[in-house]
Amino acid sequence: MTTPPALLIAGHGTRDEGGAEALRALVHTVGERHPDVPVTGGFFGLAPSGPPLAEAVAGLVERGVTRVAAVPLLLAPTGAVRDALPEALERAREHHPDLGWACAAELEPGPRLLDTLERRVEAALGSGARRPEDRARTTVLLVGRGASEPQANAEVARAARLLWEGRGFAGVETAFVSQAWPDVPAGLDRCAALATAAPGAPGAVGPRRIVVLPYFLFSGDLLERLCMQTEGWAAAHPGIEVYGAEMIGPGAELAEVVVERYLEMVAGVPLLTGAAYGDRAAEGDTRGTDGAPGRSGAWAPGGEGHGEHADAR
Template identity: 55%
Template sequence: MTTPPPALLLVGHGTRDTAGAAAFRSFVAELGAASPQLPVGGGFIELSPPPLADTVAGMVAAGVRDFAAVPLVLVSAGHAKGDIPAALAREKLRHPGTSYAYGRPLGPHPGLLAVLERRVDEALAGTDRAAATVLLVGRGSTDPDANAEVCKVARLLWEGRGYAGVETAFVSLAEPSVPAGLDRCRRLGAGTVVVLPYFLFAGVLPDRVREQAATWAAADGGADVRYADVIGPAPELAALVWERYRETLAGDLRMNCDSCVYRVAMPGFEDRVGRPQQPHHHPDDPAHTHGGHGAHGGHSHGHHGEGHPHVHAG
C-alpha cells in the first residue's frame, strides 16, 4: 500500500487582532480547498484560536500520522528557530507514532518581493517611483540575524525597481524605530514616503506602524506619507507555502547558520549560544506543563526568548 504524503501543517504565532487571526484561518482553508487530496491544517502557538494542539489532535483523529510543518512567518527569529520546533516536539510526545518534518520561514523570496512591489504601487497610485522612498517596516527582534534579514529584503526591493530609495525600520525591539526611519528618509531628501509594513496579515503591530507614521506625518506638517497594505493572501504567498512544503519533504532547507546568535557568539549576545528551548504555552491548551523540548533541550524564557534547532522536529 502506498504511504500517503505528509499533511501540510501551517504554524502561526498568533495575534490579539481578530481580523488578523481570521485572515490566517481563511488562508489555511483556501490552501486546503486548492488541494483536497492532501490534509491541510493550521494553528497558533499562542494568543489566537485554534491552538496548534487542537489542530494536530483533530488531524490525528482523522488518521494523519506524518506532518510537514511550515512556519507562516517571514523571518528566522525566535518563533521559527525555537518556539515552533519545540511546540512540534511537544505534539510528538502527545501523539506517539506521529512525525513532524519542519520547514523554513517564508522570506526573503522573489514572490514576496513581487507582492511588496505591488503594495507600493497601490499606495503610489500613479506617482512616479523615482520620486518615492519606501520605508520597509519589520516586526523587530532581539535576534540580530532576524533584523538583518529585513534589511536584506529592503535592499532586494530597491534593486532594479526605480525607487528613490528603500530604508528600513522596526516597530518593536529594534532600531531604527518608525519615527526614526521617517526622520532618516526626510534627511535624505525624500518627498514622498511609502510606509510598507513587512507583515503577512493585519494585526496589532501593522496598526501600530500606521499610527506611528501618521503621528510623525502630522507633526512634520509637510511630508507626503503614503501607507501600503500588508502582504495578505496573495497568490504568490500560496505558491511559496507549497514551495516550502515540497522543500520540507525533500529535506532541502538551506537554513543560514553563519550569523545565528544561537551558534555564533555575536557581540552583546554571547549568552544565547546553545540556549535550549521550550514551546510557548497557548492559553487554550489544557496542558499546564511543557512536556516537549527543542533540539537543545528545554528552558524557561519570556515571550521573546529564542533558540535555534536546525533539525526536523520528528
C-alpha cells in the first residue's frame, strides 16, 4: 500500500503563543480525523513560532516521507507572506534533496468555509438566527485583517458576497482592522445606514441588528483590536443591537477545509499522484471548492534539482 503524501499545515510566523497553540491543536485534530494521512505543522516567514517549518519537514523525512503537500493557513494572497512559503520549502529541500513538494494556494471561501461562517453568525445570535424573518433584519459585517494589496482585500469582499448569497441576511458588508478602508467604525456606520434604509421582511419583529464576524482563522492582537473597536462603537449607538461572533478557530470545521484543499492537490498534481513527470514540474490549475479557479502554488520533484517557482496567483 502506497503511503499518501504528507500534509504540511503551514502557518505564518507569529509572536502570539495563542496562534502557535492553535496550529498545534489543528494538526492534532486533523491527525485524529484522518489517521491515514501523515500530518504535521510548522511556521514560516518572519518571527516564526515553534516548530519552524524546516523542523517540521525534517520530522517528516525522519518518518520516511518523500512527498509533501503544503497547505498555507492564509485566507487571502498576501504578496511577500505568500511567497515566503515556497521559498522556505525550497530551503528545506537543500537538506533533503530527495523530497518532492507541492504548495497549495490560499484557503478559498468555498462551501465548507462559508457554512462555518454562517454557523458563527447563528451562534452569536442564538435561535433568532434561524428564522427567515429574523435573518432579514440582520446585517453582517465581515472583518478582514487588511493588507496593502488590493487583491488580498478583494478576497474579503468576495467572501462577503458569497456569504450573503441565498442565506437571507439583510446584507453582508466588509471592513478591515488595519491598512485598508473601510475600518471597523466606518463599516458599522454603513451597516447601520443600510439597516435603517432597508424595508424589512414581512413578519420581521424587533430592532435591526448587526453581527460583527471576524474573517480570521485564529485569535490574536487583531481580534482584540476588533473587539475594542466594536465595543466602542456599540456604546456610542445604544439603539442598535450589536453582536460579536467568534473567529473561525482551529476545530473540526477548519480541519476539514484544510484536508479538502490537501485532497484537491493530491488528485491534481503529478508529483503527488505518482504519475510520470518531466525534469521540471509545470504549474497546473485546481478547482476551488466554490467552483472558481484556484491554483496550486509551486511544486518541485525530489531528486531532480531545484524546480522554479510558479506564482500561484
